[in-house]
Amino acid sequence: MGALQDRVAIISGAGTGLGRAASISFASAGADVVLLGRRKAKLEETALAVKERTGKEALILQTDVSDEAQVQEAIAAAIRHFNRIDVIVNNAAVFEPGTVLELTSNEWQNQIAINLTGPFLLTKAVLPAMRKAKYGRIINITSGLSWNGAGGYAAYSAAKAGLESLTRTLADEEHEHGILVNLYNPGTLRTEMHATGKDPAIVTPDLIRLASLPIGGPTGTIVSYG
Template sequence: MGVLNDRVAIISGAGTGLGRAASISFASEGADVVLLGRRKAKLEETAAAVKQKTGKDALILQTDVSDEQQVLDTVTAALQQRGRIDIILNNAAVFEPGTVLELTSDEWQNQIATNLTGPFLLTKAVLPAMRKAKYGRIINITSGLSWNGAGGYAAYSAAKAGLESLTRTLADEEHEHGILVNLYNPGTLRTEMHATGKDPAIVTPDLIRLATLPVGGPTGTILSYG
């Protein structure tokens, strides 16, 4: 019996990296996982890994989280096919370099759309179901760049800072409905976005902890690996 038995977890950016590792880890603990991402082939690879390692069938919903209609359609489909959504892992991200002087408006908007607006849209779409259930665990992936900035990564740093503020706001708004909203900073991971760093699987126990917080547990906080 896993600690996430009978829970449904929706994971954005599930096709690679931390999203894939988390999908496998959550399913290993008994969760039904719903995989979101823009590249269907990558989602299918994750679903195959989940099946191989856990025997569970993942639900694939190809989604651009920055597109509100796609997000609404995805959440509707997830609720229809799984009956509930207990956990959101807002992991989808775009990590592109660019100083304030160099970035075009479109490049700026693209990173803000995925890294900040995406979590807003996905969370907003799921909140009514979580409120009705009086239960929800929302995990937003952040970065040290959110507070110290980083020359050359203006849009990413600003988006993550915004996400941290959004998380604290949501925590304040939703705690009375049994919904806990927290941040997780995994540090540098070896993914498509970064060639060096830790294996993403190393940090998934922390995500399990945040996904299984008890009633009245911490909310609006940030947990960092190590």
């Protein structure tokens, strides 16, 4: 049996990159996977890859994670389909350049909405089901830019710093309910957002370990690849 046998895992940003790699790896480890993303065609490509590699049928839910109504409907649909949610990987992100002086208010708000508000909305939506089950594993994808910043990436860096603080807060609030909340920094990956870096599949074993932590396992921590 795989490390995630009979678990249900939601993965945001599942259409490409780390989200796609995680979806395949989680299904290979025995999980039923729910794919969230804005581009249905990309989600369908991921679902096909999951089916070809594992024989499992992934649930596709086209969702803008920054839209609260869409998030709530997606989580409700996932619960109707599988009757539970055990794991969520908050991976959806936009990585767009812009200095503080250059960024428009709308550009700033868009990156905060997807990179920080999105994980907040998804987590808020899954918490009632996780609390009821007295079990949950939440993994938030972060970046080294959260603590050292980077000239030209003001909104992304600020959003990831906020996500790290949110993660530690959630860990404190939810541990008594059997819910573990951790951060994962994969380093530079070769994805649509970045032309060079590691193959995302290389880091997915770390995600599986965080997704399958035992009761009383670490929470509020940050794990980095390598």
